Amino acid sequence: MKSISRLIDHIISRVNVNLKPIGRDVENAVRQSIRTDKLTKYYAYYALSIDHPWYFRFQESNLGGTYFLGKCEVDRSVVLMSDIRGDELKPKGAVAYFNGMETELYQDEIIQVVNSFLIKTLVHNHSRNSEIPEYFRILNTVAMHYSNIHGTTTEGAYLGAFSTADLSVLHNCVLGDFAYVQAGDLSRKTIRSGRVWIRKQGEFEFDYAHDPSIIDRFVTYDDEGQLTGLFSDFLKGRRSDFLPMYDSLAFESPVPVPDNAFLSRYAVVKDASSLGDNSLVAQRAYLENAKLGHGSNAQENCFIIDSQLEGLDIIAHGGKLTYTKLGNKVFVGFNSFLHGEKWSGITVGAGTIVMPHTIIDAKEPITIPENFIVWGYVRTQEDLEVHSMSLEDFSQRRVIRLGNLSFKGDGGAFIEGFRDRIEHILLENGAYYDGERSTRGHAQRTQSVSYNLFQPYLAGEEEAMFPAIVVGSR
Amino acid sequence: MKSISRLIDHIISRVNVNLKPIGRDVENAVRQSIRTDKLTKYYAYYALSIDHPWYFRFQESNLGGTYFLGKCEVDRSVVLMSDIRGDELKPKGAVAYFNGMETELYQDEIIQVVNSFLIKTLVHNHSRNSEIPEYFRILNTVAMHYSNIHGTTTEGAYLGAFSTADLSVLHNCVLGDFAYVQAGDLSRKTIRSGRVWIRKQGEFEFDYAHDPSIIDRFVTYDDEGQLTGLFSDFLKGRRSDFLPMYDSLAFESPVPVPDNAFLSRYAVVKDASSLGDNSLVAQRAYLENAKLGHGSNAQENCFIIDSQLEGLDIIAHGGKLTYTKLGNKVFVGFNSFLHGEKWSGITVGAGTIVMPHTIIDAKEPITIPENFIVWGYVRTQEDLEVHSMSLEDFSQRRVIRLGNLSFKGDGGAFIEGFRDRIEHILLENGAYYDGERSTRGHAQRTQSVSYNLFQPYLAGEEEAMFPAIVVGSR
Structure with missing residues (x-):
């Protein structure tokens, strides 16, 4: 168990270097969330599809859960029960648009996960990273239960339970439980729990705050730091239905x-x-x-x-x-x-x-x-x-002021933005597929997915660590 | 399916280059044995232990079945339902003895499997290869159902069903069904079915021939070239007991x-x-x-x-x-x-x-x-x-002539050799373990084994092929 303990210490120190200055120590949250005695219980799943370019490289890493990954590098990382999808990575030569400017990718976009600790987390990568479009980076980030990182770079961030970082770039910031942000660069900001904040600089700002008493009922922690509350209760009764699925390799659609x-x-x-x-x-x-x-x-x-x-x-x-x-x-x-x-x-x-x-x-x-x-x-x-x-x-x-909502800016642009995104999501997922190759989306492209499963070492110094693995196309 | 077909053609041509000159065309046997429609049905299993150095590299390869592998390179190969064990590979610096001479290994011994087609085959590697002790090589070899390759180099060989190549070096030779050889270099020889032949040059030769009519009852083929006979019948009723084991990841000892x-x-x-x-x-x-x-x-x-x-x-x-x-x-x-x-x-x-x-x-x-x-x-x-x-x-x-047996040479050396080997096998398997580290064998060293599972591509040109994979220690 020595290696995994050393790795966890290392991640805590790396994240705290960035977050302690803004008042957040992640040590307790990380230690409460990693049940080291359970780390050898599960296989890690990596899904390969014939329709997406992929390359996996894991090193000094503990990885768990199920994944759909495209091109991916992971380094010195603990990534637990996370879905990291690489099915919207941009290929070499693709043109990315940022604020009206365009730039061409000099290599296939690749997901990097370094010194990260993510737990039951979805990282979805329709990337909007203008800093380095070739890399979908997460770096040293702690993302708690059921948080979503959607289409973005995060660095040294802390994401609370059931929180969402949507489309945006985060730097050294803290997202409270059940907070939702789609607000660009949030460097050195702390977003309080239950805030739903969408900002497009110069266009609009949607800002809603759930009452703290409501968040407390839905997302809270017990005396030992374990996640509880109504969301957790809702999941608890149903989570066990997933277990037999992971125990079996045979699959027949019900x-x-x-x-x-x-x-x-x-x-x-x-x-x-x-x-x-x-x-x-x-x-x-x-x-x-x-x-x-x-x-x-x-x-x-x-x-x-x-x-x-x-x-x-x-x-x-x-x-x-x-x-x-x-x-x-x-x-x-x-x-x-x-x-x-x-x-x-x-x-x-x-x-x-x-x-x-x-x-x-x-x-x-x-x-x-x-x-x-x-x-x-x-x-x-x-x-x-x-x-x-x-x-x-x-x-x-x-301008709208209604209950806990404050909106200012161009209401039309805000709604139009949502409508565009809905169309994009439907398109990307293959909802409009008509038999032509050009209209295929995830529903059609992901059908022939196969899985590689990795089991951690079960004993010795490396217990709970995975071997270094490179899986690549020829 | 294009890639796998091309690969099978390639293997047949490579093996036939060596065997056609001695009268064996493997094409039919290979085509009858590979059910290409079934190649996507199974996962490949690779067992890692914390006690054995390992490194896996698979390229252009189709691999199936379960394995216990140590250091291993595979290239352009179809390897089906084979056990290739790497738990007796010699480390760098080990001294190997051949005919009274000694030589030191300049690197860890590694298993090479190139252009091979092995089906339901065990390759066990207490290597006796004096040619290059650093490489346990199989190269272009066709090994049929339930054949054993035990501790040796084979190159361009054909091994019939239930045959055994024990301790020995084979070069471009054909082993008939249920034949057993432990006879050194067999270059350009054809060993007929049911022969049990143990030869130590200058010391002894044990040579037994099963009656062809008996081999016909135990190992034979139907009109379509499928393996039948009493051995096959014996296995058939029991083979299905293995299936649920491979479908499940959970394990509880019965x-x-x-x-x-x-x-x-x-x-x-x-x-x-x-x-x-x-x-x-x-x-x-x-x-x-x-x-x-x-x-x-x-x-x-x-x-x-x-x-x-x-x-x-x-x-x-x-x-x-x-x-x-x-x-x-x-x-x-x-x-x-x-x-x-x-x-x-x-x-x-x-x-x-x-x-x-x-x-x-x-x-x-x-x-x-x-x-x-x-x-x-x-x-x-x-x-x-x-x-x-x-x-x-x-x-x-x-000298012994008794029924179908012919023995000549030093009977004492022959029996002594067997007794030594029995002691070696017991030692290697940990039968004499007394709690001291020095007496550990496979039974103790293999306990904490973990598994990596790979699924082939399920569709497209690469259907039934596996990705290129490198699994290595850090």
Whole structure:
């Protein structure tokens, strides 16, 4: 166990060098989260697809969990139960656009993970890194339970549980629990828990703050520093359903999967679920009595239970739905929680945007109209008055102050930006596939994925470490 | 599928370049044995131990099955369901002795497998290669079902089903089905099926020929070139017991395993089996109602059913026992078949040597005394008269002609050589472990083995090929 202990100490020191100056010591959080006695219990999974260029190199590293990786280098790292996807890496010669300027990539973009500690974390890499477009870098970052790093560089950052760093560059900053940011460079900033902050310099700024008392109910820690709260409770009862999947190498789909759709063998699909054409169910997604209409996608760590998705609906990473009906092309953002019950279902009209980190914990049946935007914390139909607005209204506003929301800037640009992104996500995931090669997306390209599994050393000085591995195309 | 087809063509051409001149075209045998439609069905397993230096490099290769490998390079190769063990490789600086001369290794010994096609084959590497002691080479070799390559270089050789190349160097030669050789350089020779030939130049020569009609019953082929016969029938009913083992990553031993013993998680252990101290059960061994006394070992591909081993017994690769009782320190050679039934059990006395490729297919109860040597084909107690001899008698003979056996040379040296080897095998396998590090063997050193699993590409041009992989210590 000597090597792994030394490695953990090393990571803590590297991250603290950056974060102690802004008041955060990660030592306790890291030590509480790594159960060293469990590190030898699991295999690490690396998924290879025939449609993505890949190259894996791991060194001095402990790695665990399941991955979909493209070109990747990892160095002196602990990466636990993380999904790091490399299916949107840019190839050599691709042109990247930043603030109206363009630059060509001199080599295939590569994911670097150095001195990192990520736990149950999704790193998704549609990269927006203007600093070095050839490298998707994470460096020394601590990302806690179920946090998302989406399309960006982070360096020396701390991401709290269920937090999301979206599209953005972070440098030496702290993201509180359940905080969501899409705000560019956050160097030396601390984002408090439950803040949902979207800023595009010179254009708009969306800023919502969940009440601390609500965050405390959903994301909190017990006396021993272990994650608890309603999100954790929600996951706990269902997490064990994933275990047999990882114990078995054989896979037979429990439901029919159309030829143009994708169901990960590492997704849980239970009861009367069904998948439409061009739909996609990512690994670690959980479906139970869920109907996914054509072109819908269920992304990593999302839960869709007793719910129907009409078609072209997006459930982003970590989204959770129970007793919810979605009309056509509804977007449910990161980590949103649409929690209906049998007698208090949730209905969402076509074209509606559910903002990331929205909690709808329905006490009564709730209906959200078509083409609306919803945010914050909603328990009743009445709550929607200060937590939603029609997209048309929102587009025409320059300033909004409504409950805990503050918006200023170009409402139209903000909504347009979301709509563009929704189209991009549908395209990328293959929702519009028509049989032509040019319209293929993840649902079609990821079908023939195969897996390499690595087991750590089980004893001796290197116990819990993995061997140095290079897997490459010829 | 293009790449794999090209690779198979390439291997056939390379092997035929060497073997056609001596009258063997391997094309048909290779094509009949590779079910290309099944090549994507299985994972390849590579076992890493903390006690053996290892380094794996696979390139342009298709690899399948389970392995225990040490330092290994593979190149442009198809290797199916093979065990290639690297646990007796010599380290840099080790001194190798050949014919009284010594030479020091300038680097760690490494296994090379180039342009090879091996199917359900064991390659075991206590190397006796005087040509280049740093390389355990196989090069372009076709080894058919359940053949053994034990401790040697082979180049451009063809090994028939259930054949064994023991300790020896082969060059461009053909080994018939169920043939066993331990005879040094066999360049440009064809060894006919069922021959058991042990030669030590200038010292002795043991030469037994199974009747062709007997080999035909045990090892034969159907009209489509598929392996059939009694050996194949024997395996067929039991092979499916291995499958669930490979589908599952979880492992719980079905029987208690003493701390100083080893049970591979890829062995089948059924019913009332038990393992004694310092015993070893290798991968792909099959135990059913089998009692293994202290220090006994069950090597790869052996079957021990309704049988008892008193202690320090050796069942070499491919040995098969039913309703058999072994006294202390009995040696059962490669591929021997001790086939008793409930009312026709086989009892073997302490210290007895059952020669490799011996068939005892008991029609009645058969008892073999202590310190005997047995060979050939035995069906009744009476058959032993011309198929066995006391070790003492044998040691004093210079010429033996008995049934199909011809022996000439120093009987004492022959028996002494066997006894030395038996001691070596017991030592190497850890049968004499007494808690001191110096007495550890495979049973103790292999305990903390972990596995890396690789899945081939499932579609596209590279379908059924594996990626290029380098796994190395840091």
